[in-house]
Amino acid sequence: xxxxxKTLMTGVALATTLMAAPALTQTAIKADLTIxxxxxxxxxxxxxxxxxxxxxxxxxxxxxxxxxxxKIPNTRGIRNDVVGALKHLNVPVIRWPGGCFxxxxxxxxxxxxRDKRPVTINTIWGxxxxxxxxGTHEFMDFAEQIGSKVYxxxxxxxxxxxxxxxxxxxxxxxxxxQMAKLRRxxxxxxxxxxxxxxxxxxxxxxxxxxxxxxxxxxxxQFATFSDNYHPDQKTPETRMVKVMSGANVADFxxxxxxxxxxxxxxxxxxxxxxxxxxxxxxxxxxxTGFDEAGWAVVLKxxxxxxxxxxxxxxxxxxxxxxxxVALYVDExxxxxxxxxxxxxxxxxxxxxxxxxxxxxxxxxxxxxxTDRVKMANLAQTVNVLQAVILTDKDKMILTPTYxxxxxxxxxxxxxxxxxxxxSAKYTVGDISLPAVDVSAAKxxxxxxxxxxxxxxxxxxxxxxxxxxxxxxxSAVGRVLTGDRIDAHNTFxxxxxxxxxxxxxKASGSGLVLKLAPKSVTVVEFR
Numbered sequence: 001x002x003x004x005x006k007t008l009m010t011g012v013a014l015a016t017t018l019m020a021a022p023a024l025t026q027t028a029i030k031a032d033l034t035i036x037x038x039x040x041x042x043x044x045x046x047x048x049x050x051x052x053x054x055x056x057x058x059x060x061x062x063x064x065x066x067x068x069x070x071k072i073p074n075t076r077g078i079r080n081d082v083v084g085a086l087k088h089l090n091v092p093v094i095r096w097p098g099g100c101f102x103x104x105x106x107x108x109x110x111x112x113x114r115d116k117r118p119v120t121i122n123t124i125w126g127x128x129x130x131x132x133x134x135g136t137h138e139f140m141d142f143a144e145q146i147g148s149k150v151y152x153x154x155x156x157x158x159x160x161x162x163x164x165x166x167x168x169x170x171x172x173x174x175x176x177x178q179m180a181k182l183r184r185x186x187x188x189x190x191x192x193x194x195x196x197x198x199x200x201x202x203x204x205x206x207x208x209x210x211x212x213x214x215x216x217x218x219x220x221q222f223a224t225f226s227d228n229y230h231p232d233q234k235t236p237e238t239r240m241v242k243v244m245s246g247a248n249v250a251d252f253x254x255x256x257x258x259x260x261x262x263x264x265x266x267x268x269x270x271x272x273x274x275x276x277x278x279x280x281x282x283x284x285x286x287x288t289g290f291d292e293a294g295w296a297v298v299l300k301x302x303x304x305x306x307x308x309x310x311x312x313x314x315x316x317x318x319x320x321x322x323x324x325v326a327l328y329v330d331e332x333x334x335x336x337x338x339x340x341x342x343x344x345x346x347x348x349x350x351x352x353x354x355x356x357x358x359x360x361x362x363x364x365x366x367x368x369x370t371d372r373v374k375m376a377n378l379a380q381t382v383n384v385l386q387a388v389i390l391t392d393k394d395k396m397i398l399t400p401t402y403x404x405x406x407x408x409x410x411x412x413x414x415x416x417x418x419x420x421x422x423s424a425k426y427t428v429g430d431i432s433l434p435a436v437d438v439s440a441a442k443x444x445x446x447x448x449x450x451x452x453x454x455x456x457x458x459x460x461x462x463x464x465x466x467x468x469x470x471x472x473x474s475a476v477g478r479v480l481t482g483d484r485i486d487a488h489n490t491f492x493x494x495x496x497x498x499x500x501x502x503x504x505k506a507s508g509s510g511l512v513l514k515l516a517p518k519s520v521t522v523v524e525f526r
Contacts, residue, residue, distance in 0.1 A: 028514070029454070029461040031423040031436040037448055038469040041368070041416035044441060046092035047375040048366045049405060049412055050151070052331060054099035055134075056125045056384050057346025063382030063391055064142055065134040072394045077133075078142050081396045082382060085389055086146040089405050090412065093196065095151040095330055095377045096139050100124045100206035102198070103157025107167045110135020111186050124206060126345030136171065140192050149195040151330070151377070154226065156200030156218055156245075157208045161225040168194065172240075173229035180229075191230050196241045196375070198330070199223045202272065203245040204254060212257035219244045223265035239267075243328055246270035247312060249278045255312050259319035268326040268374065271312055274385075275302045275358055277335035287336040287349040288486040292457060295354055295485045296428040298334065299455055302358045303433065305332065306365045313372045326374035329366070333379040333386030334358055347384050352488040353497055353518060355386050356400030356480055360453045360520040363408050364439040367416045378405075390489075397494040400487075403480050406499065407522040410449045414441035417448070426456040436461050436515075448525040450475070450513075457485045457518040465511045467525060472511045475504045477523030481516040 053059055066072045066079050073080045097105050101124055109118050110132045117132040143150045152171075154164045166179050173180035174191045183191075199222045201207045203215040210218070228240035244262070246269040247254040258269055276298050277283040285294060309327070316325060334355050340348040359378070366373050378401070382389045388402035417440040426435035437453040448470060454461040465472065479502040482488075487497045502521055504513050515521055 026459050029424045029426070029435045029456055029459050031421060031461060031463045032466075033438060033463050034420040034466045034468065035417055035440050035448070035450070036468040037417060037442065039418055040442065041418055042370040043413060043415050044367050044370055044411050045374050046090075046412040047149075048363065048370070048373070049089075049091070049408065050093040050095065050330070050375055050377040051091055051148075051381045051388075052095045052099070052377040052379045053381050054384065055097050055101045055105070055122060055130060056099060056380065057340075057343065057348055058383040058391065059380050060134050061131075062393070063389070065138060067133065075145065076141055077138065078145060082389055082391070083142075083145045085396070085398060085402070086148075086381070089388070089402070090409060091146050091148040092412065093149040093151050093375065093377070094143055094146070094381065095153060095198070098153050098201055099331075100202060102153035102201045103155050103159070103207040105155055106159065106163065107136055107155075107170070111137065111170075111182075125347075126343055136167075137186060137188060140171075140188075150192070151196035151198065152194055153198040153201050154222070156203065156222055161222050164199075164222055165225040165227060168197070168226055169229055172233070174231050175229075193230055193233060194228060194240055196243060197226060197228075198243040198245070198270070199226060200245040202248065204248055204251065207245060212254045213261070215245060216258050216261035220261075220263050220265065226265075241267045241326070243268040243270055243330070246327075247272075249273050250308060250311070252311060252315060255315045259316055259325070262319065262325065266325055268328045269316065270328045270330045271308065272331040273305060273308055273329070274331070274333060274335040274379070275305075279304065283335045283337050285336050287339055288352055288488060290354075290486055292428055292485065295457055296426070296431045296433070298354055299357060299361065300431050300433060302361045305329075305362055309365065309369050309373060313369060316372060323371055327372045329373060329376040331379045332362060332376055335385055349385060350488050351387060351390065351399035351401050352486045353400050353480070353482040354485060356404045356497070356520055357453055357455065357518070359386070359401045359404040360408070360451065361437055363404075363411065364437055364451060364453070367411065367439045367441065370416065392491050395491045397489045397491055399489060400480060400482075400497045403497070403499050404520055407478060407480060407520060408451060410443055410447070410522065410524070411439070411441050411451070414443045414449060416441050436463060438463075448472070449522065450525065451520070451522045452513060452515060454515040454517060454519045460517055461515040463513040463515065464509075465513055467511070470525065472525040473506050474526045475502070475511060475513060475523035476526060477502050477521060479516060479519050479521040481519035485518060
């Protein structure tokens with residue numbers, strides 16, 4: 001692993017030598033939890049932990065791409081520290097090039113010699129020049145370096161079925177067709193696998209301001225010509241998934257129409273919801289410097305994701321009771337008032353402990369609905385919105401959200417275990433939430449994992465845990481917490497919020513998990 005990442009991980013390792021079970025100086029919140037390990041739900045798809053990289057602000061340029069001549073250590077122009085950090089997360093899938101940028105992106109601008117690629121204008125995000133230095137070959141190289149599958153978003157808004165068809169031929173064909181020859185001419189002999197392909201993005205808004213009927217018709221037209229030529233993707237199990245542009249937040253009519261008009265090319269339907277912005281547009285809340293009311297309202301809006309998933313899924317069930325069409329929450333995360341006043345269109349924001357809890361709550365929700373939710377993509381990976389990584393030229397820091405992704409790695413591919421939870425409430429003003437939120441799963445190796453969130457920023461929690469079908473003698477894992485509700489990492493202090501070790505042992509009364517205020521804890525039962 002590279003020097004920058006080594007330094008950050010050394011800080012994490014030092015921090016994990018400390019015990020994280022809190023000293024109960026205040027009256028603890030009480031919660032009773034029953035886990036029946038004999039019962040099981042669905043396998044949690046690793047793709048629930050997907051990411052999103054758009055040509056927006058400093059996400060691609062500086063965040064990933066620095067160029068081969070940069071003094072920042074890189075491999076073929078892609079910065080090594082970011083690659084190392086993302087490899088550590090086992091990123092399962094990454095979505096590119098947008099977002100709103102996708103429906104203004106013409107893929108042929110981003111191939112061939114870089115000094116001959118046209119400079120265009122990113123009209124949707126800041127009106128800045130787009131060099132097109134980072135195109136198809138560079139993105140695929142990036143995905144290969146981090147070990148991720150790819151989710152390509154195609155251009156329906158300003159593109160054509162022919163353009164989309166030729167892009168897929170360029171990427172996936174293995175024969176001597178014109179596009180396959182062009183790819184080889186540009187330096188790539190073997191075709192790439194495109195596991196997921198979005199036929200348009202946000203066609204209700206920046207992708208064309210369409211009605212759901214028009215959008216569904218265009219999807220059927222474009223998807224008809226969106227062929228995958230890869231020789232290893234010819235069976236139903238390995239086919240490329242075609243994704244229809246789905247609803248914005250609570251637009252249930254959009255889902256109704258989309259499902260009513262679906263055809264055999266409709267493999268998945270997207271859903272977009274941004275915590276804080278989805279119900280509070282335009283984004284006006286600060287990323288740091290908020291009070292407890294600001295803490296509580298954002299957590300409340302994170303919980304709203306469950307209601308959205310339930311209601312959209314119920315509509316999908318009417319038209320697809322066999323659940324053949326997946327629901328992809330391929331844009332989610334916090335969206336605050338930007339911290340970059342010089343470049344507001346860059347959507348740069350700091351990432352605090354509050355964001356870490358938001359991520360954990362989302363994962364706990366998604367785990368419960370994997371009969372329908374098969375993918376989710378955090379917006380976005382580096383330097384944009386709820387990023388897992390922030391960079392400043394050659395510097396890099398890991399955010400609290402990064403550490404939550406790290407905590408939840410054992411849940412990737414594990415089998416969800418339903419639980420019974422009786423928790424006290426956390427109340428601020430007219431907001432009342434369960435103080436404790438949990439998710440449990442059984443790993444492929446048979447290990448039992450539990451993720452527990454204590455939403456209360458002031459009081460520790462005691463979770464009385466009963467495990468049926470398995471006697472837990474101890475719980476060993478890691479915890480993320482901080483000294484303030486807006487605790488965050490900076491380039492001067494990169495390890496202010498980081499992971500610490502956790503351990504609890506059973507007593508005569510059973511296994512009680514003592515949790516720090518404002519914390520996310522993931523443990524293995526032993």
